[in-house]
Amino acid sequence: MAYIWYVEPLDKFTNEYLSQALEGEDAIRRIDSNGTNRDVWRTQHRLITRLKKDRKTLGLHYAIYNARSDRATIRLWQFDIPSKRGRNHRLRVKSA
DSSP: OOOEEEEEEOSHHHHHHHHHHTTTOOOEEEEBTTSOEEEEEEEOHHHHHHHHHHHHHHTOOEEEEEESSSSSOBEEOGGGSOOSSOTTOOOOOOOO
16 A cells, blocks of 8 residues: 655745745645644655755755555654664674
């Protein structure tokens, strides 16, 4: 089953960037899994891939959500949240 993707801009610059990238579309209000209203842009996954690439270079701030249908509540996409440990963190295994 394919997901429907949504992006919530967390600052004015990111909102303007999404407005230009999704020309002709309007932001919509959806309820997330916690019951909070979110102003999000509905998008294709290929834009999310582009956002991830441009996040650092353009200084974009956003949250990504997905849903299984138009009527389902949206849920935060956990795989986009950077790890606090960092990429080079290694788990240490204690020897017996």
